[in-house]
Amino acid sequence: MFTDELGQGGIAAGGPDNSAGHHGGTGESLVQLITPGGERVSHPQYDAWVQDVSDEQLGFLYEDLVVIRRIDTEATALQRQGELGLWPPLLGQEAAQIGSARSLRDDDFVFSSYRENGVAYCRGVDLADIVKVWRGNASAGWDPFTVNMATPQIIIGAQTLHATGYAMGIQNDGADSVAITYFGDGATSEGDVNEAMVFAASFQSPVIFFCSNNHWAISEPVRLQSHIKIADRAAGFGIPSIRVDGNDVLAVMAATREALERARHGGGPTFIEAVTYRMGPHTTADDPTRYRDANELEDWAAKDPIARVKGLLERKGLLTVQLEARVAAKADAVARQMRAGCINMPDPEPLDIFKHVYSTPNSWLDRQEDHYSRYLASFGDPAGTHSEEGAR
């Protein structure tokens, strides 16, 4: 059972460091290209994968990180102001999302959880559409085919199978695109995730399993899910894996690019464990002070994904007033646009409840819709545009 606070029970020599707290995220096997202090460190295998990232591109990665943190902050504020019913913050996980999403091609396809709203931003999802679900105006914010990203999955881990099936379809089509699926450390305990890895390995499908190990599944620490490094599980399925500093945008990019190349050239699936930390609550309805230590937050605040890119830019003399101004202006504009889109979003009509259950007419549902529209009309409002109470 769980031996101590660090909970690893001496299972593997070298000390797996899945546990939250002081040992978190700095294991020797962790691929890192930028230190928390902002120093670019070389890596014999992974430098090559980001060699082409120019100073200008580094500036844009910095912008992306700041912008999605701003999206997250704004959405949290909208929830506190009663404009959203709920929001799942991504605070602290920006580098894992930007580094991976900015490595994808347009024709790759994303199957994510509900926390990858930064990935959605990168895919070009309309800002208001990102919060549409959380406002309660739809069960999904966008048409997946316009951005090649499925709408966020709420059932934990279910999307990994969808990505694997999609990848099987890519194989059948003889295409060289890739499916990538995002999930958390908690999801790795789900049968679906394990079954997806079995199928992906059996068929050698072009799919990337991107696990954002943010150390917490609501209140459950990662050590409850796994006694070994999560990335090490992949070997049991015959899937190559990499454990990467998830707060290092370049390292995540390098790992994702490597996995994409492998998949595009018939090399099959890859498992990426991005070791990061959920700085906020699980959702705005959660209270993490009930289950985790404030010291842990401090430790991880020191490994902030934005601060280290900022540090690197500074060391390179690239953190100019112009860049800072541009990034701040972009973040402000995005936040304003999202807020306006959210607040001005038209409410659904009552009879929309019946739409799209089936793609062709259904006699049962047609009857229920007919009866409910008659009921609404009985309040003297044939269009049914008012709520029941309002009509009375």
Next chain:
Amino acid sequence: MTQMTFARAINSGLRKSLENDPKVILMGEDIGTLGGVFRVTDGLQKDFGKHRVVDTPLAESAIMGTAVGLAYRGYRPVVEIQFDGFIYPAFDQIVSQVAKIHYRTQGAVKMPITVRVPFGGGIGSPEHHSESPEAYFTHTSGLRVVSVSNPQDAHTMIQQAIASDDPVLYFEPKRRYHDKGEVDESIDPATALSMEKARVVAEGKDVTLVAYGPLVKTAKDAALAAADDGVSIEVIDLRSLAPLDFATLEASVRKTGRLVITHEAGQSGGLGAEVAASITERCFYHLEAAPVRVTGFDVPYPYSKLESHHLPSLDRILDGVDRALGRPNSLSGLEG
């Protein structure tokens, strides 16, 4: 017209779908090299290749979940669940994903997935091989559920199910797989009777007897036996379990005034309850007696030495018919 078994008729329908649409892909356990444990997919992998007739690892949730991904990619997966009792590991993917993605995405993503499920008892199998789980799925909005009762329908309706842009659960009565019937393979599924329509398979005037899947044959046999006794039974094969074809049911009950429903599944919360409640709502003033249900018991599917007691038989159905007609029956004298 060709004389063929039920299983062969499905095989032939699958073959036509594979031929007509390159996006149709079959997935399941043992369906390729072996041709399925009931041989329903016999020879298809040989003729269409391993990428179209896919032997999968043994994980039902994964079979269903990868079918969802294939549907995203534009494919039209036909999934075989080897036995009714093996469908539960896939339940979450069916209920939370397959059934809801079209609604969730406001119509942007279609889920044209067909799930073939050999179901029902009567073959002397151990536990988990004889269940009738259809009501779990008829209760799930977003799914269409059908059950076939004869080789011709099996042939036509598998093609209709595959052509449907909505997900379809297609329940095959496994104890009828070896029954033979005339099949016209040239029937165009697009112009044939819609799979959403029930069919009156025996006309009658005294009582409406509703069945589906394996019990349609039993119901027809019961009608023949009752005719000898001067009772005229109208037998309706539901074919579609969701949605139910109430127009056909109502027309019959308005004529006969009496309703008996039979299924192998347990009684509580079953299809019979839905038919009885809806017909009572819609035809109350035409009913001469309370609707009667003749079903399996509310027990786990029993061990095979007892299954003949569990499965509605010709005699038990006729006992129910007598109850609907107010004739002496096994419950005469009991209130309610």
